[in-house]
Amino acid sequence: MTSEAQFLEHVQSGGVVEAGDPMPDEYRALLVKFIAMHGNSELMGVLPERDWILRAPTLQRKLALTAKVQDEVGHAQLIYRVCEDLGAPREELLDDLLEGRAKFHNVFHYPTRTWGDVGVIAWLIDAAAIVSQKALLKCSYAPYARIMKKICWEESFHILHGRDVILAMMNGTDEQRELVQEAVIRWWGPIMQFHGTRMPPEKDLVLQYRIKTKDNESLRQEFLDGYVPQIRELGLEVPDPALRYDEGEGRWLYTEPDWDELRQVVSGHGPASADRLDLRRRMRDANAWVRRAVLADAA
Amino acid sequence: MIWEVFRQEREGAAFAHAGSLEAADEAFARAYAHELYGRRNESRALWLVPRGEVCTVDEFVDEFERNYRRVDGYSLKTRLREARERAGTQPE
Known part of the structure; x- marks a missing residue:
């Protein structure tokens, strides 16, 4: 048996890999790409919420939103550290992100139009993300x-914050309720695209190496199981007439998500992609002197 | 500079490895560790160790099968049975 085949058998049978262990180049490259995309998503994912820090309806909400933004940036820090130990320096990862060579999750390419969007992001987008992240707890890369x-522990606060925002609005005026319904309609398409296309597990190398432990469709089904009832119990409508749980098939049926939109958006052509990347570039340039000063001082 | 972070969750608990962080010097390492690993009071104390200062021992070969050092080196079942039978205390 080749060492590659042995490695594959090791990870497939539950074995784990540490930073200093020998690993196939293919595995290392897949890890860096996958983990960097996650780090990028944490970093870019705060921008839709950042837009609402100054417009939060109460001081309590402003503080909670600021804390959530700090959490997500903290996640990016932790995740980039993991990449660095795999041989990908953070500055290079940031170059790749800002020059459009690396991706981040589709949902962070859209604008946040109302406070309803902020609630739906913290509630449903974070929920969809947690479903994915929980499937990483048993990742072969320890x-x-x-x-x-x-990260999962901290995300659980975010969902509560999101539900609290949503419940406050759903218990409020007709106008507030309408803001939530509109946000659910706006975000449903991107949420259904979030976990990706139904790729056959045997063709998904990330699954083969047990970097993630569940295929895309299983993750989407898990999200629908958990959250469609939560949406409907508040009297909110999901904007998909075909969405229903099929007892016979034992799964949710739904209108085919717009995969062209997903491909367009994650390749940097979403409605807010250019603005978000531009803001990150300007921030990085504006803060460069701080990094120089800190490193010079320490040297 | 990379620092390894060890976290103690509550009084009396062992310090367990929590992750690592990059910081230019000790003062920054302290501040970053405080924010990254303790801002929700989830840690009672943190240890920060420069990565280069950590030494690893990971060779544990039991060449002589020294199972007398371990609980699996002792099988008492049959001996206990024999002893009980001699004492007439073996339950039916």
């Missing part, structure tokens, strides 16, 4: 799995 434990 340093990533360990950091996911901390």
Whole structure:
């Protein structure tokens, strides 16, 4: 048996890999790409919420939103650290992100139009993300799995914050309720695209190496199981007439998500992609002197 | 500079490895560790160790099968039975 085949058997039978262990180049490259995309998504994912810090309806909400933004940036820090130990320096990862060579999740390419969007992001987008992240707790790459434990723990606060925002609005005026319904309609398409296309598990190398432990469709089904009832119990409508749970098939049926939109958006052509990347570039340039000063001082 | 972070969750608990962080010097490492690993009071104390200072021992070969050092080196079942039978205390 080749060492590659042995490695594959090791990870498929539950074995784990540490940073200093020998690993196939293909595995290392897949890890860096996958984990960097996650780090990028945490970093870019705060921008839709950042837009609402100054417009939050109460001081309590402003503080909670600021804390959530700090959490997500903290996750990016932890995740980029994991990439660095795999041989991908953070500055290079940021170059790749800002020059459009690396991706981040589709949902962070859209504008946040109302406070209803902020609630739906913290509630449903974070829920969809947690479903994915929980499937990483058993990742074959142990340093990533360990950091996911901390991240999932912090994300659980975010969902509560999101539900609290949503419940306050749903218990409010007709106008507030309408803002939530409009946000659910706006975000449903991107949410259904979020977990990706139904790729056959045997063709998904990320699954084969047990970097993630569940295929895209299983993750989407898990999200629908958990959250469609929560949406409907508040009297909110999901904007998909075909969406229903089929007892016979034992799964949710739904209108085919717009995969062209997904491809367009994640390749940097979403409605807010250019603005978000531009803001990140300007921030990085504006803060460059701080990094120089800190490093010079320490040297 | 990379620092390894060890976290103690509550008084009396062992410090367990929590992750790592990059910081230019000790003062920054303290501040970053505080924010990254303790801002929700989830840690009672943190240890920060420069990565280069950590030494690893990971070779544990039991060449002589020294199972007398371990609980699996002792099988008492049959001996206990024999002893009980001699004492007439073996339950039916």
